[in-house]
Amino acid sequence: MIQRNNVSALVGPFSEIFAFATEHNRVPYIVTSMVPYGIEKSPFLIQIVPNVSTYGFAVNDIVHFFNWRKVGLIYDNEEGPYVLSRLVDKDPADMKAYNIRDNNSETFIRDALKYLRDRATDKFIIMCSSANADIVLTQALYLSLLSRPNTWLIVNMGTDTVALDKYLDSRANITSLLLMLDTKHTNHCALSSNYRKLHDAVLLDAIKVFRDIKLRHILRNSTRLKMRKTLREIELDGCTGKLKFSKFGLRNETFFQLATLPTLRNGSSGVFQSGTWRSGRKLLNDRIKPSDSYEVVMRSSDDVFDGKMLRITTIIEPPFIQWRNETPVPEEDIPENLEGFCVSILKEMAKELKFTYNISVARKFGSYKGPVRGWTGMVRILLEDRADIALAPFQITPDRSGVVDFTKPYMTKGTSVVVKKPDRSVSPFQFLSPLSKYVWITIFISFLTTSLVMFAVSRVNCDRQSNYIHNLRESFWYIWGTILRGNLTGSPQGVSSRIVSSVWWFFSLIVISIYTANLAAFLTITNAHIPIESASDLPNQNEYEYGTVEGSQTENFFKYTNISHYQKMYAFMKLTDGAIVRRTTDGFRKVNKEKYAFLWDSPVVRHETAKNCDIMEIGSPFDLKGYGIATQKNSPYTERLSWVILKLNDEGTLYRLEGK
Template identity: 45%
Template structure:
């Protein structure tokens, strides 16, 4: 893990070196703490102080005219001073960011949880909106156990948006209670304002797929001026690295001013600073406040993927301040001229109709040599973005694949930096994506087999289809057996219904009528006869229900009935239709092989 001493070593160069000395934190905001801070600074005599805010050192640094680069939030009542350079956004900036977030997503019923004075600033800012209904809850150590009950109250009043301005421990406590109350599911939304240098541990909530947006200090990994890599990048280290970088830059300017016998002005120096750091543009007013504040917008999934958006304070329009899908690096490149003065070197491959040589010189397609779909896109992009380019065909005429001796084709041109961009109908693959970046595909295609739906005819005995022959035979046996059993039981028990006791035909007719749900007059009266008839009724109910359900399915044809689900099924069908098993079995692999070779040739 990168520490503060290592950052100071990275800032050192051959012209000037810096040494870091740890200062004691005197804590309390009183005269005694101020005197101790002055004594510490006089003893060390530093060129600059870099670190979190301390009232004692802020007052002592201004008294001794020493620049103090504050990496944490500064209180609202801190007087302006050219020696106090605030790298961290103010509470007003966070309040504006929270207001823009809820306005951008059109959120109307908002509950604010806060535990600091800055939270009051955010609450006041949101409460000024007429179209919003806002409620607040001040979290203290005494009422923290009752935070669950308050969540239940706001849920019952349909406050679906929760804005938090809490320290990391209270934030996790609130999220845990919200998870227990099922407040991570729609329509609930969470906006977490991280106004400190400690990152929230949100990894355990990723599986819940909660709608969580975090606003925190900007961390730009792609800045050329940021000396930190992704593994060492934290909020604490990013702010500290910018503070050390600024102090080194001002110290170097001060040394140059002394050398040229020009009066050094800290106000003029701070105002003229234009640097890039880990936290965005480092531009300040003459009193050390950042001219433009940048915050990082991160979703819950962004903590794992690294994807983030940007909020900036300078633009007047809301859609310009809020950029949920653009990182700071993308915004800074869009606002600047990202294209070099020299034309871009673009490698292409002939692949009609995407790229082909002109066949008719009288037709003006925008390029004197090549034409095609990709060329039309390239021409339009150059017109919109304002860049020039030169086209050249790839020498080996290949898209690019990884061989034991290295890459070939267009990928080789890009890897060896002989081309800046490759324009072609590329097929994206995992190996290629590891060495080059792809744009979003403008066309996708896949192999599809079209099969004729089989003819479906309804025969005269289609009603027998729901049951197999075995089931029909079993039903018939059950019918005969039950009729004989009813006749025998009724005869033995001398049933009062004499027609069942003395007439075998009536017993068969009764069992048959109940199977078909016919209306029959009279029924057995003996207990044993009723048991037999009741068992048959239940059997007839089940059989008729199953038959009715299956009959509708058998009379309907579905897509799954086509019988072709795999390539093997297709091969077997050819054998059956043409009646040449040997020829068909040898034909199919040959055709598939040719298609595979052709696919490799087209895709590179």
């Protein structure tokens, strides 16, 4: 760094000559490589990369944490003996070490590995350059030593990292220990997430430290750089984690990444599962977290909200978000005049995590419109950093998850079909509907036949106590009265007459029971009046048009699905003018006015059918997805918000709020 022909600072790999010169001239030397063991400490020697004692401490913790007993160490640098001494002094493990600095031939390395294998050694530590580490791993692969139960720890000292991608298919049990590369907090690291390398990250952090030192020197307006005081004041978030230094330029707290090479299954990509080791903690279980990433460790110890005012964007979508008095209000009054399921969840989150918020209303959820227009709606607002959180019934989809993050789902929903109830026609003869005309004719013929048989049998048996013996009209009246449950004064006395009467009574009981059961169903409007029973029936009928909201995830489902009848439905929607509407309200309005089937989210449909008795839901929901709250990509808030959602679900709060 040059200023007015004078050296303001020196940034780069360690050199003993440069270290002496910068110390003598009181110029900061910000080192981007590991400083050799035994170099005298100085406040002008600022080490971005941890020294060998930190690496030795971390390796010793890993050996002790996982209770390794027989360990083989292969190294090619001057720091190897120091790490070995820490392991031997502090842990009673059975150790065997090989120095391949002067002899890195494949034969020597293969013989060393064979010797370790013969001694039943199943834990291996490699502290070598990337080139020599690759030779060791290749020979281990030939000897079948990479897979379980053998365990390998690759210690990447400094910024020279070993590439392990080519061992993904070997079922290798490898863990890589390297300086933390913060790939999540994009605000802290200006490097592109797709092209981040540890060397570039260390260099960028060194420049950050220099800028901070220079700024403090300018603000003090001092001609003499007081490095000890300045170093203690530095506290930055960098690409390699927190940047805090002691008065002698050593990092106060160092984070290492534990990257485990997973076993590939079904051709999955080789994504590393990360754990974390951190210095500055007294207990071993606090220093090493095998399953927690750097982000998790930092968020568990730091309050990411810290009483902040969060910027929240939302969309009016009853019953999730709606106006309290059904009337929009000025922007400054929005938070107090919104209500709904999502708003209630937000209030519970704010109470639990102790943050405040301000809400703005958007017009669309957000969909991708190609490389020219990009994303729209609330997704675009998050991408442009105009909001921290998008509060809405957001469907969690792969496309959206690629550009924003989502919390755990707070509700699972499907897509439903809603249509207008058919007009109810009232007829004076509607009471005949439960039974077909053939049944009514059969009942009438049975009535005539039974009445005549009753009259004849009574005459033949001389049942003289009955009035209908001599009067055919009374016989008809008796049979008619019994089927209608009338109160008759007389009854047959003869045995044959009573048999005929009993048979008629049983027949009447069956007919009346069937008629009564069917009458209630026929007086109530059912789906039998509608030519569809589910969404799959829509492409096979011509009575109803159907559609959904433009740019919604429901439309995307129909667009990309491989199910044949849903593909037919999407083709119909695109070819029919007015089938796809711009807003949800337009869809429900069209259902009320036309023969139109609207496909939309089942919770919204059920809320609308509860308010409007003229529409009804058809069939069961399909295309089940989760509703989540969206945040910016790699946002520090996502995990804490997900934690609160899980807690509210366990406590039954979500169920109570949904009922409300």
